[in-house]
Amino acid sequence: MNAVKLTSTLTFRLGTLGAVVTDRFSARLAAHDLKPKHVGLLAVLDSGAAASQLDVAKIMNVAPSLVVSLADRLEELGAVRRERDPSDRRRQILTLTAEGRDLLAACARAAAELDAELLEGLDQDGAETLRAALGALARHTGLPAD
Amino acid sequence: MNAVKLTSTLTFRLGTLGAVVTDRFSARLAAHDLKPKHVGLLAVLDSGAAASQLDVAKIMNVAPSLVVSLADRLEELGAVRRERDPSDRRRQILTLTAEGRDLLAACARAAAELDAELLEGLDQDGAETLRAALGALARHTGLPAD
DNA sequence: TCTTCATCATTCAGATTGTGAACGATTTGG
DNA sequence: CCAAATCGTTCACAATCTGAATGATGAAGA
Numbered sequence: 001m002n003a004v005k006l007t008s009t010l011t012f013r014l015g016t017l018g019a020v021v022t023d024r025f026s027a028r029l030a031a032h033d034l035k036p037k038h039v040g041l042l043a044v045l046d047s048g049a050a051a052s053q054l055d056v057a058k059i060m061n062v063a064p065s066l067v068v069s070l071a072d073r074l075e076e077l078g079a080v081r082r083e084r085d086p087s088d089r090r091r092q093i094l095t096l097t098a099e100g101r102d103l104l105a106a107c108a109r110a111a112a113e114l115d116a117e118l119l120e121g122l123d124q125d126g127a128e129t130l131r132a133a134l135g136a137l138a139r140h141t142g143l144p145a146d
Numbered sequence: 147m148n149a150v151k152l153t154s155t156l157t158f159r160l161g162t163l164g165a166v167v168t169d170r171f172s173a174r175l176a177a178h179d180l181k182p183k184h185v186g187l188l189a190v191l192d193s194g195a196a197a198s199q200l201d202v203a204k205i206m207n208v209a210p211s212l213v214v215s216l217a218d219r220l221e222e223l224g225a226v227r228r229e230r231d232p233s234d235r236r237r238q239i240l241t242l243t244a245e246g247r248d249l250l251a252a253c254a255r256a257a258a259e260l261d262a263e264l265l266e267g268l269d270q271d272g273a274e275t276l277r278a279a280l281g282a283l284a285r286h287t288g289l290p291a292d
Numbered sequence: 293t294c295t296t297c298a299t300c301a302t303t304c305a306g307a308t309t310g311t312g313a314a315c316g317a318t319t320t321g322g
Numbered sequence: 323c324c325a326a327a328t329c330g331t332t333c334a335c336a337a338t339c340t341g342a343a344t345g346a347t348g349a350a351g352a
Binding site: 199210214234235238 | 301
C-alpha cells in the first residue's frame with residue numbers, strides 16, 4: 001500500500017527540527033536568564049496591541065496560569081509592566097517597557113545568529129524559499145506568521 | 147542595528163511550528179497509545195541495523211534511561227524484541243517485530259495525513275521544495291535526514 | 293589468573309515544565 | 323439587586339526527562 005516513510009514526512013521533520021532548534025535557542029537564551037516561552041510572550045506583546053494575560057494565553061496556546069508565572073518573571077526583570085485595565089479591573093494589561101524591547105531585540109539577534117548556523121548549507125535562494133514556505137505554513141496553522 | 151524581527155526568524159518559526167505539529171501528531175498517536183518518542187524509537191530501529199539501547203539513545207539525543215522506559219512500553223505492545231547481544235552480553239539489541247513494523251506504518255500514515263492538512267495551502271511545487279529544504283536542514287543538523 | 297577499570301542497562305529520586313481545579317475580585321445581564 | 327460569567331492567581335499534581343547510584347559484564351594488564 002504505498003508505504004509512507006515516516007522520517008521524510010513534514011510532520012516528523014518539523015517535530016525533530018523544532019525540538020533541536022528550540023534546544024539550541026534555549027541554550028543561547030540562558031545568557032539572558034530566559035526560556036523560549038518568555039521570549040514568546042515578549043514577541044506577542046511586541047507584535048500586537050497591549051494585551052490582557054488571557055489574550056496572551058490564547059495566542060500562545062498555554063494555560064492562563066502559565067502566563068502568570070512568565071509575566072511574574074518578566075516583570076521582575078523590568079521587561080514588562082502590569083496594569084489593571086481601567087475599563088475592566090479584572091484584566092491585567094501587559095505592556096513592553098523599553099528594557100523589554102531591548103531584551104527582545106537581543107533575543108531576536110540570538111535567533112538570527114542561530115538562523116545563520118542552520119542555513120550554512122543552503123544557498124541564499126533556498127534560504128528565502130524556506131523562510132517563505134514556513135511563513136505560509138505558520139499562517140495556515142493560525143500562528144503569528146510575521 | 148538593523149532590527150531583526152524575531153517572529154520571522156527560522157529559529158522562531160521552526161520552534162513554534164515544531165511544537166504545534168508535535169502536539170497534533172501526538173493527538174493522532176493517542177489512538178495507538180503511543181507518544182512521539184515511541185514512534186521515534188521505532189523509526190530508528192526501522193531505518194538502521196539492529197541497535198543497542200545506547201546507540202538508540204545517542205541517535206535520539208536522549209538519556210539512556212529514557213530508552214529503557216520507551217522500550218519497555220514498546221516491548222509490552224509486542225512492537226520490539228529485546229535480546230542480549232551474544233557477543234557482548236551487556237548490550238540489549240532492539241529489533242522491530244512484524245507488529246512493530248505494522249505499528250510504524252500506521253504512524254507513518256497518520257503523519258502523512260497530518261502532512262496533507264498542513265500543506266493544504268501550498269501548491270504541489272511549494273510542498274516539494276519545502277520538504278527538500280527541511281531535509282537539507284535536517285542533514286546539516288545531524289539528524290536522520292531520510 | 294586476578295585485579296582493576298570501563299561500559300551497558302536499569303532503577304530511582306528529583307528537576308523542570310506545564311495543566312486544571314479552586315478561589316477572590318470584578319463585571320454583566322436579567 | 324442578584325446570579326452567572328470572566329479574569330487573574332494560587333496551588334496541587336501530572337507528565338516528562340535527566341543524572342546519580344547499582345549490578346552485570348567485558349577488556350587490559352601484571
